[in-house]
Amino acid sequence: MKAWTLTSLDAGLTLEEVPDPQPRSGGAVLRMLAVQVPAYTRVLVAGGRGGIATPTVLGVGGIGVVEAVGDDVHAVRPGDVVMSSGFLSSGRVAEPEEVLLGWTGIGGRGTATGTTDAMRRTWRTGTFAERALMPASTLIALPGAEDHPDLARLAFLPWLTIAAGAVERGDLAAGDSVVVAGATGQLGGATVLLALAAGAGRVVAFGRNRASLERLAALDDRVVPVAALADRAADAAALARALGGDADVVVDALGPAPTSDLTMAAYDVLRTDGTMVLVGGVRQSLPIPYSDLMHRRLTLRGSWMASNETAYATWRQVRAGLVDLDALQVTTVGLNDPDQALAQAEAVRGLEIVTLRP
Ligand SMILES: NC(=O)c1ccc[n+]([C@@H]2O[C@H](COP(=O)([O-])OP(=O)(O)OC[C@H]3O[C@@H](n4cnc5c(N)ncnc54)[C@H](OP(=O)(O)O)[C@@H]3O)[C@@H](O)[C@H]2O)c1
Known part of the structure; x- marks a missing residue:
């Protein structure tokens, strides 16, 4: 062969x-x-x-x-x-x-x-x-x-399954506001599709590539694109505006960004008791203050690959048309x-x- x-x-x-x-x-x-x-x-x-x-x-x-x-x-x-x-x-x-x-x-x-x-x-x-x-x-x-x-x-489907694993680990509930950092990548785009299928109320697609952001925004009225500036404070302010407040869930699907600023801008807009899931390929350490994580009662979770059960559940969403591959x-x-x-x-x-x- x-x-x-x-x-x-x-x-x-x-x-x-x-x-x-x-x-x-x-x-x-x-x-x-x-x-x-x-x-x-x-x-x-x-x-x-x-x-x-x-x-x-x-x-x-x-x-x-x-x-x-x-x-x-x-x-x-x-x-x-x-x-x-x-x-x-x-x-x-x-x-x-x-x-x-x-x-x-x-x-x-x-x-x-x-x-x-x-x-x-x-x-x-x-x-x-x-x-x-x-x-x-x-x-x-x-x-x-x-x-x-x-x-x-x-x-x-395999990339959708990895994204589904991250969405599951974020405990996303219908109506939640989600930020997807690195939404312009393939894993990030998959995460946007899965968050929409899970009934997210608002999905803020955060990333650099404007053409990708436009494609995501055209998917559904619930998707709000935010172009990354690589300035933590300015990016966090733009995310907060797009959210109209805080995020219930953040999924970070970034590739190897040179700093942790994009990840931390998304961290900054998590609500108290919110969950952040790291599924991307960032090779940086995250500067997370102990007292901040503690006082906001944040949950920080990693997500690597996904179970066979998640793969099957994702296939069922595709088969039912909830995840639309025409996108x-x-x-x-x-x-x-x-x-x-x-x-x-x-x-x-x-x-x-x-x-x-x-
Ligand atoms: N946890 C897991 O189970 C799992 C599984 C598969 C893959 N991964 C990891 O997930 C990461 C993303 O995978 P993918 O398939 O989505 O890759 P991809 O399609 O290449 O997307 C990479 C993403 O990272 C962004 N990015 C890359 N370099 C950047 C930089 N210097 N500054 C700012 N943004 C940058 C890209 O933004 P632009 O589009 O604007 O360039 C894009 O949003 C990979 O690094 C991979 O190792 C993890």
Whole structure:
């Protein structure tokens, strides 16, 4: 089969002919139908987002059809259309260890251990390929997806699921006011869609890119765009004006911003007893005064990936039309030119996505 392969982090992504994966215990072979190529994939391939277990077929997430399963696999069946999360847990309840397959990312404190190394050695697999062998625990059957009219749009389901995990952890209630920091990115755009579906009363979309903000504002009257100025006090004042007061929930989905100012501007407008969820890729420390967090009784939560139950719940929202994939603008690419595909993915923003149809 053909696959986008990463031999080492400095070798670049290449199209290779590799052996077809065979089913084995605990795993299922998928024929990949549609896989979103995240905007930051080129940076990741160049080593800008942490280590990847190489050599590997690259690619996380995706929609595929199950071709074959190991004898002991019952979560998915041949013929099922499934979402692959790439999110593998050791399953040890007391001390769970988690990794992403075919991608960068180790859970917990982010440090590789003998267990995470073994997990990534056993399942050296990614989804930017014609086929993928994945552990069954990372696959979610999507009943009804075989009739979905547009698989290129459905490829956004893994990113929507991550956003749904963040919205859940924010305990968002219908009518709440939400700020999404980094709303102009793909995870931020997904968070706006999920917050709207959850019945948010107002969603303040906060970010730099004006075209992305306009696209979000056109989604729904409840979306209020705020263009980031990168000045904490001025940004917080603009957010407060857009909210007409304070935010019940903040979800920060920013990429690697050079300072914590954008995150802290959103923190500044949280109401007393409010919740802030960090789901993005900011690499800065946050200057949060102890007494402020304590007196405002704030809840600060992290959110990394999401459960299979959240993935299934997100699919049900998509299927019911509560999350409208027509909001996406999709560019479709094939496997033949990985360099060009990564450049195209990097050039799009927010609710514009690039989908690989292997
Ligand atoms: N927690 C999880 O489970 C999880 C899962 C997947 C990804 N992530 C992380 O989430 C982050 C966002 O992912 P994504 O797919 O949305 O990426 P993306 O589409 O590249 O979006 C990045 C966002 O960050 C903003 N940004 C980037 N650099 C900035 C800077 N220097 N100053 C201000 N804003 C900046 C972008 O603003 P503009 O649009 O204005 O450029 C955009 O809103 C990534 O860093 C990724 O590592 C986390």
